[in-house]
Amino acid sequence: MEAQRIGRKEREYLAHREEILSSAEKVFAAKGFFSTTMSDIAQEAEFGTGTLYKYFKSKEELYFTLIDEKIEEINHLVQAELSQKTSSIERIKKVLGLQFDFVERNRDFFRIYISERNRFEWTIKDDLGKGTHEKMVAYIHLLAEVMNQGIKAKEFKPLDPMDLAHAFVGMVNSFVFEWLISRDTYPLISKLDTVLEIFLGGAKRMERRR
Amino acid sequence: MEAQRIGRKEREYLAHREEILSSAEKVFAAKGFFSTTMSDIAQEAEFGTGTLYKYFKSKEELYFTLIDEKIEEINHLVQAELSQKTSSIERIKKVLGLQFDFVERNRDFFRIYISERNRFEWTIKDDLGKGTHEKMVAYIHLLAEVMNQGIKAKEFKPLDPMDLAHAFVGMVNSFVFEWLISRDTYPLISKLDTVLEIFLGGAKRMERRR
DNA sequence: ATTAGAAATGAATTGTTATTCAAAAAATGA
DNA sequence: TCATTTTTTGAATAACAATTCATTTCTAAT
CATH class of the missing domain: 1.10.357.10 (Tetracycline Repressor, domain 2)
Structure with missing residues (x-):
């Protein structure tokens, strides 16, 4: 097993990233790629729209x-x-x-x-x-x-x-x-x-x- | 067989419609529904963009x-x-x-x-x-x-x-x-x-x- | 040749949404 | 507490494309 050298910051960053991914999963599944807007995903994940772009370069x-x-x-x-x-x-x-x-x-x-x-x-x-x-x-x-x-x-x-x-x-x-x-x-x-x-x-x- | 009571006008209308459909087929196949624009199709079919709407209500x-x-x-x-x-x-x-x-x-x-x-x-x-x-x-x-x-x-x-x-x-x-x-x-x-x-x-x- | 009507046109309108960014909020630590 | 840094925010921007419609072009009958 890899010893996991990750501080709280890193951990929280990853948790947020996961949060976004799983919200996106829900929305994309329901409406498809093109009908899903970034702000749909942001709402589902309870983040601001802009925040998503700190985690992913694009839709x-x-x-x-x-x-x-x-x-x-x-x-x-x-x-x-x-x-x-x-x-x-x-x-x-x-x-x-x-x-x-x-x-x-x-x-x-x-x-x-x-x-x-x-x-x-x-x-x-x-x-x-x-x-x-x-x-x-x-x-x-x-x-x-x-x-x-x-x-x-x-x-x-x-x-x-x-x-x-x-x-x-x-x-x-x-x-x-x-x-x-x-x-x-x-x-x-x-x-x-x-x-x-x-x-x-x-x-x-x-x-x-x- | 149905006796075909269609004048030239009707015939041309249908021919144009077919023309548009088959151009659309080509373009949609190449780029998918969302990336295909109406003007792409119009160009392929050699019609103006507006003309398509005489034949079909929407994309x-x-x-x-x-x-x-x-x-x-x-x-x-x-x-x-x-x-x-x-x-x-x-x-x-x-x-x-x-x-x-x-x-x-x-x-x-x-x-x-x-x-x-x-x-x-x-x-x-x-x-x-x-x-x-x-x-x-x-x-x-x-x-x-x-x-x-x-x-x-x-x-x-x-x-x-x-x-x-x-x-x-x-x-x-x-x-x-x-x-x-x-x-x-x-x-x-x-x-x-x-x-x-x-x-x-x-x-x-x-x-x-x- | 003229003209009324039909058909075609593509520039302008309108709506949409990905992405950005200046400002606000939160976290940090002195 | 307060200054500094980090993170979040959502309104503003910018690009794009579906649809409309005033204008032009074509058609055919007189």
């Missing part, structure tokens, strides 16, 4: 910081899980559970993330957005590696690992999205078996053994 | 009109295909082929659509957005019905048809997205077998027959 930096930090969090969780050695199928199950659990605990964030994931608007133009996009890609590659090992171990069919990864996250995101918009709140976890069943075993009913 | 109406018309187009194609009677698996294959083909022929549009699909920003606030959202939902229900029939016919596993539909579109969208951002242009159709293989048969390698 966009605030936005992408928010996203980046959460993506890193989930990436680390997944990476930790993957350091355990078990079968690939077991890994996929664990990752999915982790994912769903994380989503349930971060509903607001995922309203932002899911919208962001497929946005072309800035991956091109904006350096901030580019970093975020790279982290998303890194996540896919992490999964592709699991798929790759699974293929080598003959657990998975010999398909392109990237294709498998894309298929997997596509399905997962689809269920996450549905859960996010659903009025009646069922636990997302309740879909875990369904997702696994379809991803691993497919939709087609097996022929009666002949 | 948002223009945007959603664009999306709605294309969604209806694909919805009709799929519906036509589904009126054929074959097995459910066959139907899924056909629909997927149709989809991929349509995407390839409407690359610009799908950059917009994919971004739009998961956006919360207006489903709530905006009436225009609401209509679009409903069309997307209708599409899912169309698929769910296919799944449902497949289940009844013992072609598919007895899972929730909606879950199957979500899993399917999730995978499809994921591949579409990848294709959209890919620099090197492979034909999207080349992924058709992979998608079918995974959706129908799953990722898991079957046990050696015991």
Whole structure:
């Protein structure tokens, strides 16, 4: 463990920063990036508008910081899980559970993330957005590696690992999205078996053994 | 066939409208809704800015009109295909082929659509957005019905048809997205077998027959 | 060729909001 | 307590872009 050499000042600064980030999360989730104003966020966090700029250079930096930090969090969780050695199928199950659990605990964030994931608007133009996009890609590659090992171990069919990864996250995101918009709140976890069943075993009913 | 009772005037009006829509498609696809200005679109279409307002009440109406018309187009194609009677698996294959083909022929549009699909920003606030959202939902229900029939016919596993539909579109969208951002242009159709293989048969390698 | 009416135009209007910054408040410490 | 430094503040600035509308350009019938 790093010895934490931070004085009160530093600590308070960071606390305020967190405060702003989590208020921003709430507001962005509710209204989206463009309809959210800096003064919305300031009000939610009970700071003056100008104060936000002591902590973040711009609205966009605030936005992408928010996203980046959460993506890193989930990436680390997944990476930790993957350091355990078990079968690939077991890994996929664990990752999915982790994912769903994380989503349930971060509903607001995922309203932002899911919208962001497929946005072309800035991956091109904006350096901030580019970093975020790279982290998303890194996540896919992490999964592709699991798929790759699974293929080598003959657990998975010999398909392109990237294709498998894309298929997997596509399905997962689809269920996450549905859960996010659903009025009646069922636990997302309740879909875990369904997702696994379809991803691993497919939709087609097996022929009666002949 | 409806006898077409439209004079030149009407025809020109509609032609101009199309012109604007297709220019808008190009610009929105490149820069996203918020970064696109009405004068961008006007320039692309070689009209004055004010002229656009003779055809569409607002920027948002223009945007959603664009999306709605294309969604209806694909919805009709799929519906036509589904009126054929074959097995459910066959139907899924056909629909997927149709989809991929349509995407390839409407690359610009799908950059917009994919971004739009998961956006919360207006489903709530905006009436225009609401209509679009409903069309997307209708599409899912169309698929769910296919799944449902497949289940009844013992072609598919007895899972929730909606879950199957979500899993399917999730995978499809994921591949579409990848294709959209890919620099090197492979034909999207080349992924058709992979998608079918995974959706129908799953990722898991079957046990050696015991 | 003239003119009434239709259509197109783009400069001016209006509203919005990110960002700045001079002033006020709070914290510090002598 | 009071002077100094740090932090917060929110009104003022500045930029931008959707929409409007008075004017111009085009159309077609006489």
